[in-house]
Amino acid sequence: MQFGLFTVGDVTPDPTTGRTPTEAERIKAMVTIALKAEEVGLDVFATGEHHNPPFVPSSPTTMLGYVAAKTERLILSTATTLITTNDPVKIAEDFAMLQHLADGRVDLMLGRGNTGPVYPWFGQDIRNGIQLAFENYNLLHRLWREDVVDWEGNFRTPLQGFTSTPRPLDGVPPFVWHGSIRSPEIAEQAAYYGDGFFANNIFWPKEHFQGLINLYRERFAHYGHGTPEEAYVGLGGQVFMRKNSQDAIKEFRPYFDNAPVYGHGPSLEDFMEETPLAVGSPDQVIERTLKFREHFGDYQRQLFLMDHAGLPLKTVLEQLDILGEEVVPVLRREFAVGRPANVPDAPTHKSLLEKVPA
Amino acid sequence: MKLVVISAGLGQPSSTRLLGDRLAQATGVEDVQVIELRELAVDIANNLVTGFPGARLRAALEAVEAADGLIAVTPIFTASYSGLFKSFIDVLDNTALVGKPVLIAATGGTARHSLALEHAMRPLFTYLRAVVVPTSVYAATEDWGNDTTLSERIDRAAGELTGLMRALPRRSPEPAVVPFEQQLSAFGLTV
Numbered sequence: 001m002q003f004g005l006f007t008v009g010d011v012t013p014d015p016t017t018g019r020t021p022t023e024a025e026r027i028k029a030m031v032t033i034a035l036k037a038e039e040v041g042l043d044v045f046a047t048g049e050h051h052n053p054p055f056v057p058s059s060p061t062t063m064l065g066y067v068a069a070k071t072e073r074l075i076l077s078t079a080t081t082l083i084t085t086n087d088p089v090k091i092a093e094d095f096a097m098l099q100h101l102a103d104g105r106v107d108l109m110l111g112r113g114n115t116g117p118v119y120p121w122f123g124q125d126i127r128n129g130i131q132l133a134f135e136n137y138n139l140l141h142r143l144w145r146e147d148v149v150d151w152e153g154n155f156r157t158p159l160q161g162f163t164s165t166p167r168p169l170d171g172v173p174p175f176v177w178h179g180s181i182r183s184p185e186i187a188e189q190a191a192y193y194g195d196g197f198f199a200n201n202i203f204w205p206k207e208h209f210q211g212l213i214n215l216y217r218e219r220f221a222h223y224g225h226g227t228p229e230e231a232y233v234g235l236g237g238q239v240f241m242r243k244n245s246q247d248a249i250k251e252f253r254p255y256f257d258n259a260p261v262y263g264h265g266p267s268l269e270d271f272m273e274e275t276p277l278a279v280g281s282p283d284q285v286i287e288r289t290l291k292f293r294e295h296f297g298d299y300q301r302q303l304f305l306m307d308h309a310g311l312p313l314k315t316v317l318e319q320l321d322i323l324g325e326e327v328v329p330v331l332r333r334e335f336a337v338g339r340p341a342n343v344p345d346a347p348t349h350k351s352l353l354e355k356v357p358a
Numbered sequence: 359m360k361l362v363v364i365s366a367g368l369g370q371p372s373s374t375r376l377l378g379d380r381l382a383q384a385t386g387v388e389d390v391q392v393i394e395l396r397e398l399a400v401d402i403a404n405n406l407v408t409g410f411p412g413a414r415l416r417a418a419l420e421a422v423e424a425a426d427g428l429i430a431v432t433p434i435f436t437a438s439y440s441g442l443f444k445s446f447i448d449v450l451d452n453t454a455l456v457g458k459p460v461l462i463a464a465t466g467g468t469a470r471h472s473l474a475l476e477h478a479m480r481p482l483f484t485y486l487r488a489v490v491v492p493t494s495v496y497a498a499t500e501d502w503g504n505d506t507t508l509s510e511r512i513d514r515a516a517g518e519l520t521g522l523m524r525a526l527p528r529r530s531p532e533p534a535v536v537p538f539e540q541q542l543s544a545f546g547l548t549v
Contacts, residue, residue, distance in 0.1 A: 131545045138547065154546070185541060192538035204410045265407030274412055354400065 001335050002346045003328045005037050005141075005320075006079040006236065006303040009057035012310035015258035027063070029313045033306070034067045036317055038074040040324025046077035046109060046303060051085075051118055065260055068102035075348065076102055079198070079303065079313060080111025080179045083140070084132040085122035087156060091136075092143035092164040099169040104349025109177040109198050109234075110137060117219040130185050131155075137176075141193065144173035150313070172356060175347040177301075180212065187212050190221030196232035196346070199296075203261070205274050206295045209235075213296050229343055234301035236294055237276045238308055241322045245280035252279045252309075259309035279323050282326040289327075290334055298339050300346035302331070333349025359523055361387040362425035366395045366432040366443035367465070374465045377497050378431040381463060384516035386521060387427070387523075394416045395442050402442065405449045419450060425525040427459045428488070430479070434466040438478040447482065455488040459522035463495040463514050472496035491518040 007030055013020040021029065028326075034045040043068065047057045057063060064076040076098065081091060099106045113119070114132050116126040124132060135153045142149050143164040152158040168174065177196035181204065182187035190197040197216040201209045215227035225231070236279055240255075242248035249268065256268045256279075278288040289302065304323065307316045345351070363382050367374025375394065382390045395402070401415035411419055422428065432443035462479040466472070475494040483490045493515040501508040542548060 130541075131547075134542055134545060135547055138542075184535070188535065188538050188541065203408065205413075205416070207416075208410070216534065223538075266412065268405045270412065271408070272405070274410070 001299070001332065002043040002075070004042050004046065004075070004301070004303050005033065005306055006048070007033065007057075007307050008048045009050060009055050010260070010308075012260065012308075013055040014310045014312055014330060015254050017291045017312075023056050025088065025313075029316075030057065030063065030309070030323075031067060031070075032261070032313060033320070034074070035070055036320045038071045040320050041328065042074070042320075042324060044075045044077055044303065046079040048079055049082055051121060052115065061098045063229060064106070065098055068098065068105065071105075072261075073105070074145065075105050075107060077106070077177075078108045079200075080109045080113075082113045082118075083110040083136050084112045084126075085119055085124050086136075088136040088140040088189065089143065089156075089159075089162075089164060092140050093166075094176050096144070096164065096166050096168050097310075099174055100166055104169050104172070106289065106349070107175040107177065107347075109196075111179040112183075114181075119148070120121045128155070130183065133186065134155075134189065137189065137193075141173075144168050150262040152204075157238070166188055169349065170350055170353050172349060172352045174349075175352065177232070184212065184215055185327065187216040188219055191216050191225075191231070192223055194223065194225035196234055196300070198234035198236075198301070200236045202236040202276055203236050206276075210295060215255075217297070226344075227342065229297060229340060232301075232344070232346060233294060233296060233299035234346070235276075235299055236303050236305060237289060237292070238305040239277070239285045239288075239319075239323070239327075240279045240311075240320060241282050241285055241327070243281060245284055248279050248281065255309035255311055262309060282322055285327055286330050286334070289331055293335065298335070298343045300344065359387055359426045359520075360389045360391070360424065361385060361427050361429065361523070362421050363390065363392045363429040364395065364422070364431065364443075364446065365392060366440050366446070368396055368433070368440075368442075370396075372396075373497065373499075373502065374431050377465055377495065380512055380518055381431070381461060381495065381519075384505075384512050384521045385427075385429075386516075387520065389467055391421055391425075393421065395446050398446070399442055402445045402449060406445060411449060415449070419454070423454045424452060425458065426528050427461070427519055428455070429461045429463065429519070430463070430483070431463040432479070434464050434471040434474045437471065438474055439464070439482070444482075447486075451485075452486065455483065455486040457526060458488050458540050459491065459519055459526055460488040460530075461491050461495070461519040463497070463515070465497050467499055469496070469498040469500065474500070489522055491515055491522060493518055516527055519533050 011026045037045045050187045059239045112129045119126045149162050178190035179198040199209045222232035240252040256262045278285045284311040363378040365375045366376040401412050405411045432439040448485045495511050
């Protein structure tokens with residue numbers, strides 16, 4: 001099982017000091033966090049993609065290429081890459097290039113993006129969101145698997161005898177996760193291709209995601225990729241920890257109360273009840289995360305959102321120390337207990353290469 | 359048959375709730391659940407902020423979806439349904455009321471607001487593709503004192519509601535999975 005971080009890349013004021021980091025500080029902080037992820041023994045770093053303030057990561061493969069050069073084991077990923085507004089040709093090329101630079105330590109998570117105004121900036125329309133996700137991925141899938149592509153669709157110019165370069169490393173396309181919060185269509189798409197399904201469950205109650213994940217698992221089996229238990233499921237989570245749970249709550253509460261995504265609604269306690277947000281001792285976070293398996297079945301990838309709500313970099317790095325030293329080793333051990341032998345690990349470049357017929 | 363009454367009354371006791379109760383009673387339906395939005399006011403506001411309903415509100419939303427018929431009663435505030443009432447409708451799934459028989463009713467200080475039912479409530483439920491009964495029931499303060507036609511209107515509206523509840527079977531709640539090829543071909547795409 002893989003454990004890692006995903007980051008939105010938001011520039012959020014620290015409510016306890018009123019200070020807002022500059023874009024340069026935030027971008028460098030994201031890189032520092034990525035390098036720290038490898039240092040503390042995590043497996044994955046995934047960055048968001050956004051094209052509007054207050055977010056900085058508009059160019060994920062640039063950032064991930066830099067991180068690739070500074071790391072040895074870390075898998076570089078996204079959360080998410082916009083399959084709707086990016087040209088699938090450019091996605092095919094950017095991520096194949098990154099694969100070569102990172103010696104295969106690359107996968108990606110596709111998402112649609114939920115901000116209407118972003119679409120026309122890239123010549124698209126949010127009302128075609130699902131259709132764009134289907135057509136663009138259909139092309140991306142072919143560009144990585146066929147050396148020469150003739151193609152015609154609704155949203156970009158036709159391709160005649162086109163070869164996307166560089167070709168994927170060792171002829172193995174990067175593994176793809178399809179991220180969704182509410183669309184059964186995307187669960188169906190992930191199942192159809194035998195790709196991974198990442199349920200970003202961090203803001204909503206579990207009942208909602210149980211439906212989506214079960215649908216994905218059943219349809220994965222329907223399309224002949226394996227049993228429902230053999231499907232590839234990823235989940236999110238967001239935590240804040242201190243040795244004593246009361247210290248964690250006291251320190252995190254002003255961040256929660258003022259954060260754009262959390263604040264001014266339910267209390268911290270109510271939000272923890274309804275969503276995966278876990279604020280407390282490392283043991284409480286472990287217990288909470290282990291529950292995911294009861295709700296969603298054995299799964300392959302757990303990503304934590306750690307640099308949220310305007311927390312300063314120093315605090316985030318402390319959190320990563322606790323995560324790497326006290327939480328993830330226990331989670332690795334506990335998730336392995338009673339895990340059926342047929343439940344696969346998340347695909348990596350190496351495992352996919354081994355499956356290629358000689 | 360299951361009937362759900364949504365009451366957006368704020369007073370206790372509330373004339374809006376009273377009207378809801380009288381309408382429910384007049385239908386003769388035995389399985390009646392009353393949802394007092396006042397008790398869910400904070401949960402509704404939280405849902406607007408977070409994008410998801412808490413457990414208590416979720417139960418209320420599910421009850422509305424599962425009902426065979428609905429009675430919706432709001433006080434008229436500033437020429438329309440109350441903000442609390444509209445906020446609850448806003449957090450309902452936009453397909454929750456499709457094909458569902460709905461009786462609309464309202465209370466107010468004077469009869470001068472009675473057409474708010476026709477220019478605000480009815481279009482709201484029509485938009486949600488509910489089947490709104492022809493008779494809507496407005497109760498002004500004066501109606502409670504010298505009840506001449508209120509009881510008549512209540513009985514007529516309740517009769518229309520139960521007639522529709524019997525005639526319109528509840529739609530199946532679980533949409534079937536649409537296979538991927540079929541979704542693609544709906545967009546004119548092939549694999």
